[in-house]
Amino acid sequence: MVSKQLEDKFQMLFDYSSDAILIYDLNSKILEVNQVTCEFTGYSRDELLRKSVMDLDSPEFAEKIPLHIKELQKKKKAFFESILLCKDGSTVPIELSNRLIEYGGKTAVISIARDITERKHAQNILEKSERKFRILFENANDGIYLQELNGRIFEVNEVACQQMGYSRDEMLQLSLKKLDVSEDDAQSRLKKVLDDGHAIFETEGVRKDGSCISLEISSRVIEYGGKPAILCITRDVTGRKHAENELLYAKLTAEASTRAKSDFMTAMSHELRTPLNIIIGFADMLCDSDYGVLNEDHLKYAGYIHENGNKLLQMINELLEISEIERGELELHISEFSAYDAIEEVLAGLNPKQLAKKICIVCDIDGEFKTIKADRNKFKHIMYNLLDNSIKFNLEGGSIAIEITNEGNFMQISIKDTGIGISSEKLQDIFLPFKQIDSGICRKYAGCGIGLVLANKFIKLHGGEIWVESEVNKGSTFTFNLPVILDSTALFVDQISACLEERSF
Numbered sequence: 289m290v291s292k293q294l295e296d297k298f299q300m301l302f303d304y305s306s307d308a309i310l311i312y313d314l315n316s317k318i319l320e321v322n323q324v325t326c327e328f329t330g331y332s333r334d335e336l337l338r339k340s341v342m343d344l345d346s347p348e349f350a351e352k353i354p355l356h357i358k359e360l361q362k363k364k365k366a367f368f369e370s371i372l373l374c375k376d377g378s379t380v381p382i383e384l385s386n387r388l389i390e391y392g393g394k395t396a397v398i399s400i401a402r403d404i405t406e407r408k409h410a411q412n413i414l415e416k417s418e419r420k421f422r423i424l425f426e427n428a429n430d431g432i433y434l435q436e437l438n439g440r441i442f443e444v445n446e447v448a449c450q451q452m453g454y455s456r457d458e459m460l461q462l463s464l465k466k467l468d469v470s471e472d473d474a475q476s477r478l479k480k481v482l483d484d485g486h487a488i489f490e491t492e493g494v495r496k497d498g499s500c501i502s503l504e505i506s507s508r509v510i511e512y513g514g515k516p517a518i519l520c521i522t523r524d525v526t527g528r529k530h531a532e533n534e535l536l537y538a539k540l541t542a543e544a545s546t547r548a549k550s551d552f553m554t555a556m557s558h559e560l561r562t563p564l565n566i567i568i569g570f571a572d573m574l575c576d577s578d579y580g581v582l583n584e585d586h587l588k589y590a591g592y593i594h595e596n597g598n599k600l601l602q603m604i605n606e607l608l609e610i611s612e613i614e615r616g617e618l619e620l621h622i623s624e625f626s627a628y629d630a631i632e633e634v635l636a637g638l639n640p641k642q643l644a645k646k647i648c649i650v651c652d653i654d655g656e657f658k659t660i661k662a663d664r665n666k667f668k669h670i671m672y673n674l675l676d677n678s679i680k681f682n683l684e685g686g687s688i689a690i691e692i693t694n695e696g697n698f699m700q701i702s703i704k705d706t707g708i709g710i711s712s713e714k715l716q717d718i719f720l721p722f723k724q725i726d727s728g729i730c731r732k733y734a735g736c737g738i739g740l741v742l743a744n745k746f747i748k749l750h751g752g753e754i755w756v757e758s759e760v761n762k763g764s765t766f767t768f769n770l771p772v773i774l775d776s777t778a779l780f781v782d783q784i785s786a787c788l789e790e791r792s793f
Contacts, residue, residue: 308382308401311391314361316340316353319396328401330375341399346371346379356386360397364388372401381408431522434512439463439478442517451503451524453496464520467493469500481507481518490525502529564604568597607738620663620749627660627667627692627699628653634671641679649675651690660699662770666746671701673739674766678705681764698752698769705765710758718756719744743768 302309308325312318321336329336329344342350349370360366365387372380382401389398425432431448435441444459452459452467465474469492481487486508493501504523509516571594574582582590631651635642642649660667678688686706693700710718719740747754751771758764 305400309398310336310341310401311389311396311398312341313394313396314357316342316357319391325401328374328380328403329372335375344373346373357397360386360388369404381405428521431524433464433518433520433522435464435518435520437482437516437518439465439474439518448522451495451501451522452493458496469494477505477507478518481509485509493522502526564597564601568594568601571597603738618749620666622661623664624659624661625664625667630664630668631671631690634668634675637672638675638679641676645679645682646685647679647682648687649690650687653690653692660770661772662750663746666749667770670743670746670768673743674703674768677739678703678707678764678766681705682707686763694772695769697772699772700767700769702765702767704763706763709760709762709764710756711760715756715758719754 302320302322305322305324308328309322310318310325311320317340318336321333323333325336326333331339342353345353356366356368365385367383367385369381369383372382374380381404383404385400385402387398389396391398425443425445428445428447431451432445433441433448434443440463441459444456446456449456449459454462465471465478468474473491477487477489477491486506488504488506490502490504493503495501502525504525506521506523508519510519511517512519571590574590575587575594628651631653635649635651675688675690682688682705688706689702689704691702691704693702744754747768747770752769754766754768756764756766
């Protein structure tokens, strides 16, 4: 009775199992299968009972079955993986659990087979991912560390070992904070990584030999092997840091040199201006004949002294103004004035030069700009330098057109001439100090090349900008704009910014 109950129970488990179950003798002949096995393989029960289990295994596994049976006879049970051959020729990876039993009065093997296709697929993806990771890990140009959340290193690539001068085994005995010049800083950065999930920072590392290395470290919390870990990628930036320090030193040296040059220019300009004013004053006295009448030649020579002394004085004054701008000492005095009157005064000063070259100057001012707000003296200086430049490089009998228009929040002023023009390769240099389009010892046009530089600086101090369009032998058009409404606070900030930008001179 008990035997019958056990048989019924066995049969029920055999028939209703979700796994394939087959029973075969020690010669590998199949004795019994359940329905799942039939569905699994595609064979009917009768077809399977006429087969050997070796018929259902791929050749590489089939030849091992006799060995498995011998091993099973010793250990009574065994677990392994195999490949099942189905009736339609397809294959299925399976996991087998085999055990010896008594069946029909003889020793037999009961084999429970489970489809592990999905597991194998997931395993293949994981292995592929692991291979990719390992390739990147070992061939990266940066050092790579894997560390536990407490900071202990459990994996490291060769580049990291080379960076720090340790062997891999030595590195695995350390924590990343032990490689930092400051363990406290390293601990606070570790906390930030754990709090934020990622962080990028720079630090100084200590090599095995005690030397330091500048490192840029990118850290991120990841999942590795089913557990949270920290991935750290370290880049040696010692060379970059050295270059940055050299650039900083060069910048500070250049700034010191600029300040020294500016101070020298200021001192020398003051020293030159005092005797020069005396020379010009005595030349005036000679020309006015207050202390006696000069003959025609002497009067001409005194005129040369006076004219060229004034030119030199103007150049010295311009150098002083440039120095003041560089030191941030030049201030704008904003007032409301007639743009037309200011330009008329400039043209009156340039009239001798204009007449000498028979140049026609036309001025067209938008009615909205009968009056403007700016620094009157600086505005006149801008106009003088630009118009003087246009006259100097114009052709005899040429023309200059001055146009002032409203462009939104800016007043725009254009000065167009019919002069020699500027080649495209020289356009970028015209606002550099002491640069002239006509350079060299045989140059035709006079000047030291600071007029346009000063005009550009004055325009920027007002919060405007200047640009030029030109074509060789067809003339040039210099255009600049100035804000219509000048706010004193904003203007002060703009002045400081402009000074800082222009300190490269």
